[in-house]
Amino acid sequence: MSKTILSVKNLKKLYKNNRGVQDITLSLDEGDVVGLLGPNGSGKTTAMKAIMGMTSVDNGEIRIFNHDIDTDFEAAIQNVGCLIEAPALYENMTAYQNLKLAARFYPNMSRSETHDRINHVMRLVNLEKYANDKAGRFSLGMKQRLGIALALLSCPKLVILDEPTNGLDIEGVVHIRDVVTDMAKSGGASFLIAGHVASELEKMCNKAAIIYDGQLMAFESMDKILESHPSLEDYFLETVAHQRRHVTGI
Amino acid sequence: MKLITANLKNESAKIFAHKKYIVFMIIEVIICIGAVCSKLLAARLSNGMLTMSNISTSITMMSLFFEAVIPFISIMAVCELFSAEFHSKTIRSIFVRPAERYKVYIGKISAVLILAVINMAVVFIASSAADFAVSGKVVSFGYSLSAYILDIIPMLVVILMAVMLNQIVKSSTMAMFLCIIVYAGLKVMGISFSSLSGLVFTGYMQWHKIWLGGGMPYLAASFKALLLLGYGLTFGAVGYYIFRFKEC
Secondary structure (H helix, E strand, O other): OOOEEEEEEEEEEEOOOOOEEEEEEEEEEOOOEEEEEOOOOOOHHHHHHHHOOOOOOOEEEEEEOOEEOOOOHHHHHOOEEEEOOOOOOOOOOEHHHHHHHHHOOOOOOOHHHHHHHHHHHHHHOOOHHHOOOEHHHOOHHHHHHHHHHHHHOOOOOEEEEEOOOOOOOHHHHHHHHHHHHHHHHHOOOEEEEEEOOHHHHHHHOOEEEEEEOOEEEEEEEHHHHHHHOOOHHHHHHHHHHHHHHHHHOO | OHHHHHHHHHHHHHHHOOOHHHHHHHHHHHHHHHHHHHHHHHHHHOOOOOOOOOOOHHHHHHHHHHHHHHHHHHHHHHHHHOHHHHHHOOOHHHHOOOOOHHHHHHHHHHHHHHHHHHHHHHHHHHHHHHHHHHHOOOOOHHHHHHHHHHOHHHHHHHHHHHHHHHHHOOOHHHHHHHHHHHHHHHHHHHHHOHHHHOOOHHHHOOOHHHHHOOOOOHHHHHHHHHHHHHHHHHHHHHHHHHHHHOOO
16 A cells, blocks of 8 residues: 555645645555646645645645644645746755755755756756856756755755746757656656646646646546546546536536 | 755855855955954054054944944845845746745845844954954953844844845835934934934944943843843844735
8 A cells, every 4th residue: 555645635725816735635655646737827826835845825734644733834845846836946046056055954954966957857857067157147948957956955755836937948948857757766766746748747647636727626546537538537527627617517 | 944945055155156255255244354464563663652553443343333334235135135136037037836925035134134144243253353363362252252142133123124124115225225224323313312322223233232231230130131122023023024925
């Protein structure tokens, strides 16, 4: 039986404008690659921010590796890497320095391990040539790659990525997809990946969660989805159309 | 403790990635050398009538640096580490790491305090060295050193005030403006209203005068120490409360 890595129960977070998420319940097992599919403004980023403890929640329980994110933050987040919205980079510092700042939060890594690990993640995202260039001079795609490198730096067992292929060219998209698939298969890492491009998530994920208007519409394995539908996109459209009919009564 | 140290190193690295803080220190050295040169020049022009060889430059420099320059530099660093990070959302890179917010908060404040102490040390060393180079002696070295060490405490209170104000506003420019206005306002208030001067913490930027003056007024000194402690705890606690729940 696979181990539950992330468990979200009845998550509710509403902003002043009444947007946000409510009644989100999902769980992620070891080795899972879960795609969180939804249109812009559906609540994907809010859900991810709540999971990472970046925002307070109105209701619900979030546990990562069986540690409550609210009461046991450090233990919960110890083996988690994430990239939410745009990469948070210090633009007046080099790519290497940005990674080094992040590495200091993992005191168990020795100096040589840190150096090796930084070089490894730089190679993984094809940025090794630009290690000593300032992040402010990077293109959008390069910044995104550096953001992914920051998320993978600590050898996380759970990786949360919000639209990770934003700003990447076709080769970059394929490359990041391969990195995710390899890490999930060989490294045993689990991924929660948000996106609004169904075809992309279909290729990467073994489970899909449909989020619409702040609510979780469906959470299903990719095999089951593709048994009954030609693609994840069709499944998404059908689920959303069903919800609209339910709301409008037409 | 390891995470506070790690964060302190990170915040210090961020501060010194800005070259302006090095430039400020160079300017401080130039001002100290200039002050000693002007002292020498005054003595020469007056044919020895005006002699200031028994006045310590490091002490005379304190009014300028401890009342205005170093608080300004510290406020600038606070704005960069707090409101500017929230504004540019780079604070996320810290909040997604396994460190409780109070550790992040302490790390940031410590980094700014270290910057202030380094600036104080630069002024002290530069003025003492310039004094020694010109007159071959350093006047009241022990007194000056004690004064510089004692004045770290009111500087910490100013830093904590700036940190608290930084939690209220979103823009770093606005935060900088607000901190300067409040600091300058309190200074002016302390000077203009004598009844308030003893209660406003900005009046104690050179509180070494209370401790190192002739005849130690124990009761008054303890009262001032408690007053500064009260201000420091209030600013620190209110600032942390807002920082703890701030979203990014």
